[in-house]
Amino acid sequence: MAVARVVHTADRTLTGRQLASLLTPPADGRFGYRELARAVREALLDGRVALRLRLPAERELATVLAVSRTTVTGAYDLLRESGYAHSRRGAGTWTALPEGQAPTPLGAFHDVTGATIDLALAAPEAPAAELSAALASAAAELPRYAGTQGYHPYGLPALRAAVAARYTARGLPTLPEQILVTTGAQQALSLTLTLLGRAGDRVLAENPSYTNALDAMRGRMLRITPVPVTESGWDTGLVDAALRQTAPRLAYLIPDFHNPTGHLMPQEQRRDLARSARATGTWLVVDETLTDIALDVPAPPPFAAAAAGGDSEQIVSVGSLSKSCWGGLRVGWVRASSRVVTELARVRITADLSGSVLDQLVAVALMDRLDAILPKRLAELRLRRDALASALARHVPEWRWTVPPGGMCLWIDLGRPGASNLAARGLRHGVRVQGGARFGVDPGTHEHRLRIPFTLPEDVYEPAAERLAAALDGAPGRFADPALPDWVA
Secondary structure, eight states: OOGGGOOOOOOOBOOHHHHHHHOOOOTTSOOOHHHHHHHHHHHHHTTSSOTTOBOOOHHHHHHHHTOOHHHHHHHHHHHHHTTSEEEETTTEEEEOOOTTOOOOOOOOOOOOOTTSEEOSOOOOOOOHHHHHHHHHHHHHHTHHHHTSOOOOTTOOHHHHHHHHHHHHHTTOOOOGGGEEEESHHHHHHHHHHHHHOOTTOEEEEEESOOHHHHHHHHHTTOEEEEEEEETTEEOHHHHHHHHHHHOOSEEEEOOSSOTTTOOOOOHHHHHHHHHHHHHHTOEEEEEOTTTTOBSSSOOOOOGGGGSOGGGGTTEEEEEESTTTTOGGGOOEEEEOOHHHHHHHHHHHHHHHSOOOHHHHHHHHHHHHHHHHHHHHHHHHHHHHHHHHHHHHHHHOTTOBOOOOSBSSEEEEEOSSSOHHHHHHHHHHTTEEOEEGGGGOSSTTOSTTEEEEEOOSOGGGHHHHHHHHHHHHHTOOOSSOOOOOOOOOO
């Protein structure tokens, strides 16, 4: 269905003060009607203001901004004329996007060719020496399990105990019965959405957010309510308002080095959000796959540790070894109450019965070595982050970004829309990048952004930045369009 023909059934309304707080004012600080329309349009495209959201009444917004009602009326008229708003007499004005905007499709899955630099996957290589040692340890342990049937729907007991012990050491007392081992964090999230959500349920999600998580929600016919993550991080007032207005069944958060922005949620905000979610009966699904990738700050404690008393009862945490060790293991987990873990295991049996015993034994050995693995991994990522930033500064000095305190990506501001076109041209220049629209809840948003991971060897970023600059300048492409995947990690 085209955006312009959507029937407005939104039950979310921005107040004048909320909208004003999300707008970038003109240089002189005073809005004319054109400047106001521009600011609303930019906030919409940047994901700060969601689609199909009722805008404040003209008189209310005029009072908050200290402008005439005629100014607001003119701005709303411009937004309607350009397709960024639609009104219904007597009912209000809703945000929208012009006709023809469509979500970025998921392409075919193919291996990346060696000639193309892939800057779309935030996934480092394995720590070779530690992986070899862990594999040898697992091989020595495997005969103990060979005489059994090999199925462990909850996960290998030794691995459940190791994951629980790590949560406990980080400040959240956890029993092995509260851990379900999964085939990566993506399966952990998918199982949780399947158990706790039903088609048509609302789920609150950050905007932008991890694209594979958003696709999992869409695939289950969940209705996504976006809340913005901006240059300054989360606005707990807006999140609280969204929770109270829509009472979503679920809320999906990435508080630790948020993917893709890199922000780290302060402890006070975590307590506030846990309290608000508890008040609305919302399950918090907390993605902690990047928790260990703390580059400039101490690694944060688990989100649930910040929740007071009963506020933690409806928190489900998701983690994995993909970022701290290696995605090729496909070992993740859920941390929740033992009752929820039991229900998740029942759902999991219908999908794959159990994970690989060998992979889980390798994971147990790697968990024992994490304190040795992480310092080297973090030092390596700092160097790669610096190499990427330096290369971009030389070749595309007009681009802007904030250096994240952790995580694996830079969230680049191009200064103008056009990321999707740049990504298409980049392929012809031998570099694959993902535009910001792939991480937006709504199609067409974040078109002025790129997410570029710093997980490749340092010497890759100079030629990668050179190719991006050539694509940006419109130089003829040197590479034929390869059949590359449109998926990210």
